[in-house]
Every structure is written in structure tokens, then in C-alpha cells.
Amino acid sequence: MNHRYIATGLFTASLALSLPAVAMSEQAFQARAAEVFKPLMEKYDVPGLAVGLTWKGKHYVYTQGMADRAAAIAVDSDTLFELGSLSKTFNVTLAALAQQRSLLSLDDPVAKHIPELGKRPFGALSLMDLATHHSSGLPLQPPDEAKDDASLMVWLKQWQPLAGRGHERAYSNVSIGMLGRISAQAFGQPYAQALHNSVLQPLALQHTYVDVPATQMKHYAYGYARETNAAIRVNPGMLDAEAYGLKSDIDDMLRFVDINLGAVAIPEQLSAAIQATHQGVTRTSEFTQAMIWERYPWPVSRERLLAGNAPALALESQPASRLSTREISEQGVLFSKTGSTNGFGGYVAFIPDEEIGLVLLANRNVPLEPRVDAAFTLLQQVLKGER
Structure with missing residues (x-):
């Protein structure tokens, strides 16, 4: 509890009423998180999870269950979880930083950076198209025939967008993966090195990795497959590092949310890059697509948030229109992103107006809607001020 604001007999009633609201107690958070997430764990047989909340400058962490069932290793604040597509938010940060340093422009066509894709539909896409899934028809995963860089390039040369559909939103590891490749090329380094040197290290994210070091493997949780357990x-897979390859712990992810909330001082160019990733670029039926982040009006209804996280939004091409001017304001916005691998499921949401953000990391790929619903329930309960 923040003891600066505890009222004593020395305060008058009027002064006490004017004081800012205190953050909730640790005990209240633990009870509320258990009430929300234990039923989720039971229903979906989630081995373990970590839930982090940042609110008005204070962090709360709830951990439960096992990081490794066979070895009986419990989840704690040091447990490393696979981030899945939450990795994409770091990818676009690198791309936006490359633009800040004049190494590229997000308005550049892909062909400017990969000349062999000149006069091909993929080469005509802009880097911002890649950052916002605005491709109309790119598949979620690289095709089976793309087993290495050479075969991937052959496939990219042959790719055709959906006929007569314009640039619809097609959620794709191919688009964001290629953005990561191009950004790293602009820095003159392999992707993992460019991300570490230019984003992770300057942001002081000390336990976020593409490749988990040997010294940290003891903290790396096992995920558990839905079908076989x-x-x-x-x-390893094509474009894995760029699209879904990061691993991180709850403390680093809470720091990353604080950075996105503007609550942590970071280098000026990185701050500008983070802000650029928040800007709304295209409009879909349920949200405005920023650079990977999805923008919902705040307050948002539970129904709309869940509709925006329905499986069809990731698996099917959806109508989307490019905005004439970008949505820059972060007032009245909830930012949202899910991430999954076969054995892990995560979610991040933050609301600048409320100075609040939430991270959910689990070693089970819980379906998107109940995952988001539980997180939204906890956010709502905290903001209702039930202490």
C-alpha cells in the first residue's frame, strides 16, 4: 500500500477527500486474481500462469501452478514463457526505430529493400502494409514449401493477393516476419542481434530473448499441448524469431507495458518509435489496426473486445480501410494484443487514460476469447475501485 496517502487524525476530512486514490493492497490483488484466473486454469487445465498488473505506478504479480509438471517446478516471477505473437510488438518497435534513424521509411515499398521482388505484388506492398497486416491474402504461416530463404523468396515472387479484394487485413507471420528481416537488414545485423542491441538492451529488458541462454534454461517453462498434453x-521455423520467437518473464513484460504507457524514461528515439507503433493506420470492423497493436475505444464493451479477438480475425482475410490520417491520440484507447504458440498463450492490454496495464502469460494455449475475457474482467474489477 502507498503509505503516503494513509489518513491520520492530523488530516481534516476535506483534505482527506482531496487526496489521490491509493493503489489497492497486495492482498486484495492476490484474492481478486485468484478469483478470476483459478476457474480459467481449471476449465482449460492450465499448468501454470503469471499475471502482472501495473496500475498508477505500482506492480502486482500473481503466479500459480507449474512451469514444469514432471519436475514439479512452480511458476514464479522468473519463469520464462513463450510470447508467441506478442513478439510482433517488439518487431515493429525495431522497424519504427529504423525509421527514426532514417535507415528506412515505413512508406517504402518492399522492393526498395528486396530488389528481386520488384514488379511483384509482394514487392509493391509497403513496409507499413507489412506492419499492419494490410496485404489481402497472405497466409498466417509461411507455406510448407518455404523451407529456407531461397524457397521462401521463390514463393514470395509467385504470391498473388486475393483478386478484386483490395488490401484487406490478413493476419500473417509472413508479413511481419519479412518486416523484421528488412528492419534488421537496415541495421546491418541478423534479426536477433539487431533486436537485442537496439531495442531489448536499451529498454533494460534483461530477461527477454530470442534464444534462451544456457544459464537461463532452468527458468524456461514447458508448454503443454492442447491435444496430447x-x-x-x-x-524452429521460417521467420520464427521475427514473428513469434521471443521468451520473457512477467517482470520484463510489465516493464514493457510501463514503457508503452510512457511511465518509464527511455532513449528519445526509442520513445518516438514506441509512440509510432501506437498510431492507428487502418480500420477494421472491431478495432483500429496500429503497428501490430489493436486499438479499441475506451471504455469498450466486453462483446466488442471479444469479437475483435475471435479466431476469424487471425485466420481469415477481413475488410479493412486505410485511414486518411493516422489516429495519433492515445486518449480514450485500450491497446490489445494476444500471443500464442502450440504450448503457450499470452495477452497484453493497457489503457493510458487509466495508467493501467495487464500481462497474462500461461503455459497452455487457452482459446483467445476466454483468455481475453478473464484479463478484461480483472481490469474492470480493479478500475471499479473494489479494494
Whole structure:
């Protein structure tokens, strides 16, 4: 509890009424988080999870269950979870930073950076198209025939957008993966090195990795497959580092949310890059698409938030229109992003107006809607001021 604001007999009633609201107690958070997330764990047989809340400058962390069932290792604040597509928010930060440093422009066509894709539909896409899934028809995953860089390039040369559909939103690891490749190329480094040197290290994210170091493997949780319940970890794949390859712990992810809320001082160019990733670029039926982040009006209804996280939004091409001017204001906005691998499921949401953000990391790929619903329930309960 923030003892600066505890009223004593020395305060008058009028002064006490004028004081800012205190953050909730740790005990109240633990009770509320358990009430919300224990039923989710039971229903979906979630081995373990970590939930972090940042609110008005204070962090709260709730951990439950096992990081490794066979070894009986409990989840704690040091447990590393696979981030899945939450990794994409770091990818676009690198791209926006490259623009800040005049290494590229997000308005550039892909062909400017990969000349062999000149006069091909993929080459005509802009880097901002890649950052906002505005491609009309790129698949979620790279095709099976793209087994290495050479075969991927052959496929990209042959790719055709959906005929007569314009640039619809097609959620794709291919688009964001290629953005990461191009951004890293602009820095003159492999992707993992560019991300570490230019984003993770300057942001002081000390436990966020593409490749978990040997010294940290003891903290790396196992995920558990939905169908077989086998203990698994993510397999290497084409564009994996760029699209879904990061691993992190709850403390680093809470710091990343604080950075996105503007609550942590970071280098000026990185701050500008983070702000750029928040700007609304295209409009879909349920949200405005920023650079990976999804913008919902705040307050938002539960129904709208869940509709925006329905499986069809990730699996099917959806109508989307480019805005004539970007939505820059962060007032009245909830920012949202899910992330999954075969064995893990995560979610991040933050609301600048409320100085609040939430991180959910689990070693089970819980379906998107109940995952988001539980997180939204906790946010609502905290903001109702039930202490």
C-alpha cells in the first residue's frame, strides 16, 4: 500500500477527500486474481500462469501452478514463457526505430529493400502494409514449401493477393516476419542481434530473448499441448524469431507495458518509435489496426473486445480501410494484443487514460476469447475501485 496517502487524525476530512486514490493492497490483488484466473486454469487445465498488473505506478504479480509438471517446478516471477505473437510488438518497435534513424521509411515499398521482388505484388506492398497486416491474402504461416530463404523468396515472387479484394487485413507471420528481416537488414545485423542491441538492451529488458541462454534454461517453462498434453517448446521455423520467437518473464513484460504507457524514461528515439507503433493506420470492423497493436475505444464493451479477438480475425482475410490520417491520440484507447504458440498463450492490454496495464502469460494455449475475457474482467474489477 502507498503509505503516503494513509489518513491520520492530523488530516481534516476535506483534505482527506482531496487526496489521490491509493493503489489497492497486495492482498486484495492476490484474492481478486485468484478469483478470476483459478476457474480459467481449471476449465482449460492450465499448468501454470503469471499475471502482472501495473496500475498508477505500482506492480502486482500473481503466479500459480507449474512451469514444469514432471519436475514439479512452480511458476514464479522468473519463469520464462513463450510470447508467441506478442513478439510482433517488439518487431515493429525495431522497424519504427529504423525509421527514426532514417535507415528506412515505413512508406517504402518492399522492393526498395528486396530488389528481386520488384514488379511483384509482394514487392509493391509497403513496409507499413507489412506492419499492419494490410496485404489481402497472405497466409498466417509461411507455406510448407518455404523451407529456407531461397524457397521462401521463390514463393514470395509467385504470391498473388486475393483478386478484386483490395488490401484487406490478413493476419500473417509472413508479413511481419519479412518486416523484421528488412528492419534488421537496415541495421546491418541478423534479426536477433539487431533486436537485442537496439531495442531489448536499451529498454533494460534483461530477461527477454530470442534464444534462451544456457544459464537461463532452468527458468524456461514447458508448454503443454492442447491435444496430447505433452510437454513442448516452440520448434524452429521460417521467420520464427521475427514473428513469434521471443521468451520473457512477467517482470520484463510489465516493464514493457510501463514503457508503452510512457511511465518509464527511455532513449528519445526509442520513445518516438514506441509512440509510432501506437498510431492507428487502418480500420477494421472491431478495432483500429496500429503497428501490430489493436486499438479499441475506451471504455469498450466486453462483446466488442471479444469479437475483435475471435479466431476469424487471425485466420481469415477481413475488410479493412486505410485511414486518411493516422489516429495519433492515445486518449480514450485500450491497446490489445494476444500471443500464442502450440504450448503457450499470452495477452497484453493497457489503457493510458487509466495508467493501467495487464500481462497474462500461461503455459497452455487457452482459446483467445476466454483468455481475453478473464484479463478484461480483472481490469474492470480493479478500475471499479473494489479494494
